[in-house]
Amino acid sequence: MFIKSPVRHPSRTSVGVATLVIALFPLVVHALPGDDGQPAIISGIGHVVDGDTLDVGATRIRLEGIDAPEIAQTCQTASGETWNCGVAAAAMLRKLAEHRDLMCERKGTDRYRRVLATCFADGVDIDEAMVRVGLAWAFVRYSKRYVAVETEARSARVGVWQGAAEAPWDFRHNEWQVAETSAPKGCAIKGNVSSRGRIFHMPWDPWYDRVKMEPGKGKRWFCSEQEAIEAGWRPASAN
The missing domain is CATH 3.40.10 (DNA Methylphosphotriester Repair Domain)
Structure with missing residues (x-):
């Protein structure tokens, strides 16, 4: 992958996130029927695409209610130093979800046929965790679920909130x-x-x-x- 500048992970992005247990089970995707005939619950092993998108088995999932910086996106520290916040967001989601046993609650489908879902690993809300460490915005255009969490991250000046950052x-x-x-x-x-x-x-x-x-x-x-x-x-x- 071509990256224009080296990744500089800000020390303040390392907000505590609950330890997740690595699953030792084979890849399985389970689907429980929802009211519209689509799966209400999707579970399986996660594979990260970027900071807010992942695959659970054969299902492409867009994390609902959040928007992470794009891979090519950069942000600034409090001192004005540039760091690769998009790369950091993808790395954080890998830490939370890659090769983990996930349970995702389906919320709908977006126009690109991706399932919109809130995903959990060992009881941790992954969507919320991304916002809490300052590596995703609350996607208020579609949901206000994580607005309070974003406010806390802003106050703590973690992740993208430590300096200038453009909304994705x-x-x-x-x-x-x-x-x-x-x-x-x-x-x-x-x-x-x-x-x-x-x-x-x-x-x-x-x-x-x-x-x-x-x-x-x-x-x-x-x-x-x-x-x-x-x-x-x-x-x-x-x-």
Whole structure:
């Protein structure tokens, strides 16, 4: 993975998080029917994609009520030093969820077909833990569940709250605006073809600028994530 600058983990992000037990069980996904016929509970071994997205078995889950900095995103310490808050967020989620036995409560499905869920590991609310250590915002556009937790993190000046930081939704909006000025018809998502398969890259991905578009090699532009997914491409992962 291409990262422009070394990761500098701020000492104050190490807020205590309950110790999680590594599961020794084989990969299994359990589904209990919800009122709409969709799984109400999804459980299995977690595999982290980025700071707020993970796979539980074959199910892609977007943690509900939070928004973590993107992998390419940087923040500042109180002294103005730059650190890779997006990389730190993904690392924290790996600490909380990677190869752990998770239980996720389904809240719905987003427009990209990801399950929206609150996930737990050994009784710890992972969504809340990310906000508590200052490595995710309460995603107030969709939920106010973690607003009080964010207020505590702000007061403690941990994680992104120790210095200047751009909300991830603003970061994505700004990166898209820059990318669409040079993309055909404003369709700024790059669909790459490599030995890892067909993968699409959003303008805020850290390796977006390294993808050279060559239509003769099967690469193509997309106007939306939904379009890319329906065409058979999958999103780039932090791993």
